[in-house]
Amino acid sequence: MIPVEFEYAAPDSLEEAIDALVQGGEDAKLLAGGHSLLPLMKLRLAAPTMLVDLRRVPGLRGVERADGTLRIGAMTRHADLEDEPELGLISHAAGLIADRQVRHRGTIGGSLAHGDPASDLPAVLLACEGSVGVEGSDGTREIPAAELFQDYLTTAVGEGEVMTEVRLPALTDYGFGYRKFTRRAEDWAMVGVCALVKADNGTCEDARVGLTHMSSVPLRATAVEEALRGSALDADSIARAAEAAAEGTGPPGDLNATPEYKRHLARVLTRRALEEAAGLTAA
Amino acid sequence: MSVRVSVSITVNGEIKEREVESRLLLIHFLRDELGLTGAHVGCDTTNCGACTCHLDGEAVKTCTVLAVQADGSDIVTIEGLAQNGSLHPLQEAFWEHHGLQCGYCTPGMIMAGADLLKRNPDPSEDDVREALEGSLCRCTGYHNIVKAVQAAAQAGQSREVAA
Numbered sequence: 001m002i003p004v005e006f007e008y009a010a011p012d013s014l015e016e017a018i019d020a021l022v023q024g025g026e027d028a029k030l031l032a033g034g035h036s037l038l039p040l041m042k043l044r045l046a047a048p049t050m051l052v053d054l055r056r057v058p059g060l061r062g063v064e065r066a067d068g069t070l071r072i073g074a075m076t077r078h079a080d081l082e083d084e085p086e087l088g089l090i091s092h093a094a095g096l097i098a099d100r101q102v103r104h105r106g107t108i109g110g111s112l113a114h115g116d117p118a119s120d121l122p123a124v125l126l127a128c129e130g131s132v133g134v135e136g137s138d139g140t141r142e143i144p145a146a147e148l149f150q151d152y153l154t155t156a157v158g159e160g161e162v163m164t165e166v167r168l169p170a171l172t173d174y175g176f177g178y179r180k181f182t183r184r185a186e187d188w189a190m191v192g193v194c195a196l197v198k199a200d201n202g203t204c205e206d207a208r209v210g211l212t213h214m215s216s217v218p219l220r221a222t223a224v225e226e227a228l229r230g231s232a233l234d235a236d237s238i239a240r241a242a243e244a245a246a247e248g249t250g251p252p253g254d255l256n257a258t259p260e261y262k263r264h265l266a267r268v269l270t271r272r273a274l275e276e277a278a279g280l281t282a283a
Numbered sequence: 284m285s286v287r288v289s290v291s292i293t294v295n296g297e298i299k300e301r302e303v304e305s306r307l308l309l310i311h312f313l314r315d316e317l318g319l320t321g322a323h324v325g326c327d328t329t330n331c332g333a334c335t336c337h338l339d340g341e342a343v344k345t346c347t348v349l350a351v352q353a354d355g356s357d358i359v360t361i362e363g364l365a366q367n368g369s370l371h372p373l374q375e376a377f378w379e380h381h382g383l384q385c386g387y388c389t390p391g392m393i394m395a396g397a398d399l400l401k402r403n404p405d406p407s408e409d410d411v412r413e414a415l416e417g418s419l420c421r422c423t424g425y426h427n428i429v430k431a432v433q434a435a436a437q438a439g440q441s442r443e444v445a446a
Contacts, residue, residue, distance in 0.1 A: 001327050005286050008305035008351055031352070038347050039329055041306075051305070055352060079341070099417025101332060101395065104341040105348065185416040186330065 003041035010053040014060075014162060017052050018137055022160040024050035030162060031055075032075055032110030035102050036119070060109070060164060063087065072166040074109025074132075081108065089176035090168055092283065093124045093194065096178060099186040109163045112148070115155040115217075118188040120180065122149055122218040127194045127210030130168040136161035149217040174198045177276025177283065179269040180212065183256055189213050190257050191265035193221075193245070195273035197233060204233045207241075209274070214249040214266055223247040224270055233278045242271035290354040294319070295363030303350045310334045312350035313360055321361035321390045325419070332418030335391035336360045342398035344417070361390035364397065373397055373435040382431035384422035392418045396432040404439055406432070 007024070011017045021028050029037060029048035040046035054060060060075035063084065070087060081087060082095035082103060090108075097103055097111075097120055111121045112132060125132075125145040132143050134157050143156050150156055157163055180192035192212030198205045207228040209221035223244035231237040246263035253259045275281045291300045294317060301316055313319045313336065322345060325333030329347040336345050337359040364371040373393045376382065383389045392415065399406055399414035406414065411432045412425070420428060 002308070003306045005304070005306055007286060008288055008349075010351070010354070034349065034352065035329065035347055038349070042308075042327070042347075053352065098329075099332070100398065100414055101335055101342045101344045101417045102329060102347075104338075104343050184330075 001042040001044075003038070004044060004047040006041075006048055007050040008053065009050070010056050012056050012058075014057050014135060014164065017054060017057055017162055018135065018160060020050070020052045021162065022137060024052065026159060028052060030113070032107040032113075033077060033105035034110075035098075035106040036110060036114040036116060054162070065170065068170050068172075070166075070168045070170055072108055072168065074113075074163045074165055075107050076109075076166075078103035078106045078108070078111075088170070088172070089128065089174075089178070089194070089196065090121075090124060092176065093120050093178045096120060096180065102186070108166050112166065113155055113157055113163050115149055115151075115153050116188075117149075117152060117216055117218060118190075118213045120178065120189060120192055120194075120212055123192060123194045123210030123212040124178070125166065125168070125210075126218045126220060127196055127208040128168045128171060129208070130166060132157075132163050133165035133167065134158070134161040134163050140164075142167070152216040171196060174206070174208075175277040175279055177273040179273040179276065181265050181269060191251070191262050191269055193266065193269040193273040195270065195277040197228070197274065197277040199233050199278065202233055204228045204231055204237070204278075207274070209245070209270060211245070211249065211266060211270075214246070214251045214262060216252065219249060221245045221247070221266075221270060224274075228274070235275065235280055238274045238278060238280070239271055242267055242274060245270035288351045288354070290350055292350070292353050292355070293357045295359055301350075305349065305351050307350045309336075309338075309345040309348040309350050309353050309358075312353075313345065313358070316350075319360050319362050322394075323387055323390060325387065325391075330417075330419065331388070332391040332395060333388050335394040335418060337394060337398065340401070342395050359394075361393060364393065371397065371435075372438045373400070373432065376431040376435035376438065377428070380427050380431040380434055382423065382428045383420075388418060388420045388422075392420065392428055396428075396435065399432065400436055400439060404436060406436055408433065 180189035194210040227241035251262035325331035
């Protein structure tokens with residue numbers, strides 16, 4: 001399958017990339033690893049008239065730790081994160097995306113900017129209450145996770161803006177888990193669940209649950225979080241809390257699963273992800 | 284900015300300079316421009332792994348990389364794996380352990396296996412199965428493929444001990 005023809009630029013600086021993006025107009029797209037965009041272009045579900053490739057732009061790759069925050073360059077690849085397990089949840093979740101070949105190309109910024117509700121990292125960003133840094137011709141701004149994902153394949157990143165950085169609170173005193181259900185090992189999540197728990201002497205001090213593919217955007221399972229906070233962090237309370245995982249969700253039905261089946265998956269996977277986060281089961 | 288772009292890509296140790304359409308996929312650059320038909324087009328949708336080659340030393344699915352993205356990079360295809368007329372240990376092991384039937388997935392399987400052995404020279408069976416999750420085989424049931432990768436790892440280990 002061959003994409004529609006497009007103009008191509010691989011600028012050497014962020015300023016040039018922003019200029020090229022602005023000049024390219026509404027049908028210009030940024031190219032990071034291309035593992036979300038190129039498949040859509042090959043199927044001709046997307047037909048940008050111009051691609052601005054970020055591969056030569058310096059300073060967009062790598063992880064810095066500062067004041068309890070991980071600052072991850074937008075062009076950092078899933079494999080780069082997977083290979084740094086000390087990064088915790090983001091390393092674990094990145095290592096579960098697709099397969100190693102894909103993780104050698106796919107980037108954290110590309111995945112988040114694409115805004116596919118079936119992709120794994122949006123729910124992780126949401127559960128961590130992280131944010132992204134973007135830069136455009138008017139300067140830089142920060143978009144919190146809760147405002148980033150607006151609809152299916154639609155984010156708050158503006159047309160002339162480049163996502164440069166992902167910021168995640170390190171949350172080193174939280175246990176974490178990510179569980180998803182797929183038809184094939186490498187497939188998109190039918191449903192995925194990201195769980196974070198902070199324990200204090202066997203009691204749950206804080207819980208965060210992010211849901212993948214339970215709506216057109218990633219969601220927080222707030223009813224689960226509220227049920228768990230302050231209760232014992234054991235298998236019984238987790239199982240009870242997880243029953244609320246599908247509350248307030250409107251999962252799209254598709255070839256693989258009806259909405260009701262997805263709600264079932266959300267409850268089961270929430271329990272398993274919380275058990276993993278609480279250290280009751282191994283990943 | 285142009286729909287046609289000049290690229291310079293090192294393929295199996297030789298620099299190849301071409302003017303290509305920006306939309307040309309790396310797999311078609313390798314197969315159609317350079318005549319390197321070892322890597323196959325299977326699903327053409329980033330699933331099956333038949334097109335797997337190494338880009339700057341790492342396994343990638345070349346049906347989902349534009350040739351222009353590989354400008355300035357170093358590509359190794361299955362044709363570049365044998366050195367000085369000797370098969371790569373993985374190629375030997377696939378032969379020895381009958382790690383193929385129709386052979387369609389084999390070039391990608393071997394390139395994915397080679398990528399694993401670079402990162403992890405002594406993989407467990409689970410490590411091998413996980414590393415090959417992005418490569419689909421419809422003939423073998425994977426059993427002999429996994430055995431072949433483990434045998435190649437052992438051959439590599441014993442060679443290191445001997446050296």
